Amino acid sequence: MKAIIQTRRILAVLLTLVLAAPLGLIHANAADKGAVSQSRALQAEVNQFNYFDQVYPRLNDKNHVFKTATYEDIVHLFESEGNFAVLFGGAWSGQTQATIGFINQVAKEQGIKTIYNFDTKLDGTALDIADTGSPYAYKYVDLANKYLKNLNLYDKDIAANNVSYQKEDGTTVAANKINAPFLFIYNKDHKGNDGEPAPIVSYLNESKVWEDFLTNGALDASKVTAYKKLVSDTLGTVANYSVIDESDYIKEAFNLNYAGENPGKVIFNEQDADLVYEHVTYHQLKEILKSNGNYLLFFGGSWCPNTQALIKYVNEYAKEHGIEKIYFFDTKLDGGVEVREAGNNTGGPKGDNPHYTEVLQIRTTDHPYAKLYVDLVNNYLTNIITENNSAETPRTINYTNTFGQVVSGDRLQVPYLFSYNRSNKDVNGTSAPILGHIELMYSWSNIQPDYVKEGEDFVAGARYQNLIKALDALFARLEATTVRLTSTKATSSTNADGAINGTSTALEYRLVGESEYKKVTGGSITGLIPGTYEVRYASKPGYQGPTTKDGATAKLYPAGQAVQIQVRSGEYADVSADAWYYPAVDYLASRNITAGTESEGFGPNVKLNRGQFVVLLLKAYGIQPEAAGADNFADAGDTYYTGYLAAAKRLGIAGGSGDNRFNPEAEISRQDLAALLYRALGVLDRLPAGATAGTLEGYSDAANIAGYAEPAFTALVKAGIIGGNGGKLNPEGTSTRAETAQILYNLLTK
Known part of the structure; x- marks a missing residue:
């Protein structure tokens, strides 16, 4: 990565x-750097978010080695060849907080590029699959039993040492509970001295809080050194480490799911370059939405036929605009993946599709964790526009809170692509964090540029053109306010030869005192008299269904708040040329x-x-x-x-x-x-x-x-x-x- x-x-x-x-x-x-090219140029800096730096104050290294892993990601890692460094733990854990910085230091000293971090609390706080009391405990138990064959940390005959669930026939299935932090080296093909599978090559199961590294209130170097020696011994077990190519992995997942229903067909081929997508966990997503900056986010999943339709073309068009990162979140917190022993991944409602389950789809009314989805929408996506909430009879996701009240949140459909800045306010001063969106429910077959359906009155490739039009609108504004404007002085106080540079066609401007804004037509606004000008993003549409032969439904976002820039004239009276x-x-x-x-x-x-x-x-x-x-x-x-x-x-x-x-x-x-x-x-x-x-x-x-x-x-x-x-x-x-x-x-x- x-x-x-x-x-x-x-x-x-x-x-x-x-x-x-x-x-x-x-x-x-x-x-x-001067004015920005306006030919499909990047209209704003799209930020990248350093999750670990944000949530682990003692990590203290922006260039750390950690990478989050969703449930779907960790399953993929466990099925991949090579040696991988893995850390089970989360920001909620005082022990992980205390040790993660030392683990990072040792890893970098040993040249390890990536340690994959999986949190058994899939929401980062409460939804803990490593808990016998959870209805989803089987998600942990089956994961451990299938992939971590030699996980023998504690006496399995003592129930308190395990996570367990009961099968329909009453049989109890259990696995040792991993407590955070648990650092280990994984190789699916590794075997023990007895020839049996031993994919955990080495591990460190040392629970320490920050106070354990202190003496008389000060950090004790000897205690730190002793712990780092344990980390070094664990990580030094193997000489070479592998790294998951997330781009190839996402392509593989989409091809696998699409081919599961369309045998012999794929979405991505060998000619497709690297993708801009990065999977994020629920907690990671929430931290992004809480932070300052300009972000692009994509809700969807490889299991979703409509996400399959857009995933390739959104990536291509984003790269044309110079966009390097789109954060990809799946409302199925497990990616729809069913993990059991061999043979149990088939026979679902979609044949060989391994991502078919709906058990952790939080975008579902009255789901035990529907609150996660609803609160996300209500707390952060406050100006969300969707086909469901635009309908005559809006459709929402609901849950009942502890007071017996029904709480509702607008139901987005996936895929849902949107630009976001938490600090944005519209022209009326109203909080408007979503700057634009695309919610188009197409399929991989009907979104092709040459698609024609017999008996349909759409022009050839209509849906593809709808998507491109929507992407043009979305990528025209990726920031709250424009921040790159500069001005060129007019030659005198009366000459109209000043200019504002660094603009784009998504903007509009006016001289302070004028009533009407004028549309910007290019990378500069020329022919300006001296004065103070207001420049803002013009009102623009987001696009969603329903789609007709005339195109997708356009929903307008209000104009943004203006920034002021001055066009000056001549010289300052109190600044002499010498x-x-x-x-x-x-x-x-x-x-x-x-x-x-x-x-x-x-x-x-x-x-x-x-x-x-x-x-x-x-x-x-x-x-x-x-x-x-x-x-x-x-x-x-x-x-x-x-x-x-x-x-x-x-x-x-x-x-x-x-x-x-x-x-x-x-x-x-x-x-x-x-x-x-x-x-x-x-x-x-x-x-x-x-x-x-x-x-x-x-x-x-x-x-x-x-x-x-x-x-x-x-x-x-x-x-x-x-x-x-x-x-x-x-x-x-x-x-x-x-x-x-x-x-x-x-x-x-x-």
């Missing part, structure tokens, strides 16, 4: 927007990176305040201000930064200065700026992974750094983001706008 990609472009945008940042910013990959900072100011102003303090002035000697810094920081990431009335600092006031302070407080970027106050009008010190920047990069998952030789010890005034800012300075100096001047960091000082402009100019023109 590819490593999580850090979005360097967004980090560069953050740094270039932060005019207030009086620090030596020296990130080598931040560059002015000033040392002139090239920097001219460069930044021409790209709308910095603005003046008044109509004709730049204010080179002006210092920025805390409120201004927070506004710039959040705008850089397209984070919208909170609506009036949101929880806020007591001194947030009612001004341009009020909503942004509320957003920063909600996200945990701004903690205030005590007594629920932020002091937004106070000049921001270098150490406050460092602390805010560090916290923001952490919250937004943008801390750079690279490191330099820089340390605080290299600066004579490091002792002057306040305690709250020391972690920020330590990390940012080490990463090469912050540098000093004359051997000093000057944590209590501030910088002028001219000094900051020069820093940014040096950064962007390297």
Whole structure:
């Protein structure tokens, strides 16, 4: 699997927007990339989510070796050839939390690329198949008995050591219970000294909490070393490890299921390149939906004929748009897989299809875990549009809560492909996390580009064209607000020769004060007079059934919230051509990176305040201000930064200065700026992974750094983001706008 990609472009945008940042910013990959090509070009950065970094605070390594495995994934791994490192455990487990970082360190030291993590709690919290009391205990027991033949951790005659279930004839079937964390090496073909199957080559069943690694409240190196030795001995049992090619695996699953009903036929062939899809668990999906960023998500399964129809073409079109990741979630938490001993995978309602069961389909009314689906929709997909909820008689998924009340959620059909940003608000200020969707119920046969059905009045390939039209609409907007806009100055205050660059045809614009928006026709808006312009995503449709000869049903999404960008004219009155900072100011102003303090002035000697810094920081990431009335600092006031302070407080970027106050009008010190920047990069998952030789010890005034800012300075100096001047960091000082402009100019023109 590819490593999580850090979005360097967004980090560069953050740094270039932060005019207030009086620090030596020296990130080598931040560059002015110019306007984006509009010929099927990527319209926004689609984020990739680092699940383990998010849910395991002590892992502390963004380039870790762990990969989640759904139930379907772990079955596939257990049936694959090779040596695999596997960890049973979950973020809910204090023992897994305590040890996962040490396991990761040892694995990387031994050159292991991937450890597959399977959580027997299929929802990450409550649905535990490794529990005799669960109606789905057989999902664990049969998995263990079929694949982990030599799982003999405890005395099987003691019921408390096992997970068990009763067959219809009253026979009890049991398997040793695996407790988290359980690290083991798996090879399906491995045999023991007696010649019998022994697929667990080696294992570590050591349960430790964090306190077990401490002495007098401090981490004890000897205890850590002893545990890492156990991990090393376990992982060192084999010399070579295999990695599942998820792309090939997903292709294989779809071909297998399709061929099960259509003998001799396949969806994917040898010419198909790698796929952009990544399977996610329920807990992983929920964490994605809770996080900031732009994501593409696909609900469906290889068992579903309608998902089979779209899976190949969605992938092809996504790659044409430069999209590298679509998260793929199956509402059947087991993928519909039935795991029993040989012979029990056939004879189901779909013949040889091994994904036919419905027992863990949470998208089912009154299912014991329907709550998982309903709460997911109601808590995160709040503006969902579906064919079911658009019908004259809407169809929902329901469950009864502990108070006897029926709770309902809109029923989506699979496949359901959608773009998502949890922070998005529409033009009316209403939360609208889903930016667009596709819900088309076609089959692999009728979606072919040349498909014609006798007696049907559809044109040839109509359904394929419906999908392409829907994908064009969906991929036109993959972000909450556009974040790459720059401007070109007009030559004078009266000339209409200014421009806004980095646009796309999905946008519309207007000069502030005008009533109507105009449609953007390309990569730039030209012929502009100086002034402030509002640019936003125009209203656009999502597509779903029912489909007629005239096409799929279009459902409009409201226009997005506007961002403002200024087109300037001429020179600043207070910046002379021979000033040392002139090239920097001219460069930044021409790209709308910095603005003046008044109509004709730049204010080179002006210092920025805390409120201004927070506004710039959040705008850089397209984070919208909170609506009036949101929880806020007591001194947030009612001004341009009020909503942004509320957003920063909600996200945990701004903690205030005590007594629920932020002091937004106070000049921001270098150490406050460092602390805010560090916290923001952490919250937004943008801390750079690279490191330099820089340390605080290299600066004579490091002792002057306040305690709250020391972690920020330590990390940012080490990463090469912050540098000093004359051997000093000057944590209590501030910088002028001219000094900051020069820093940014040096950064962007390297």
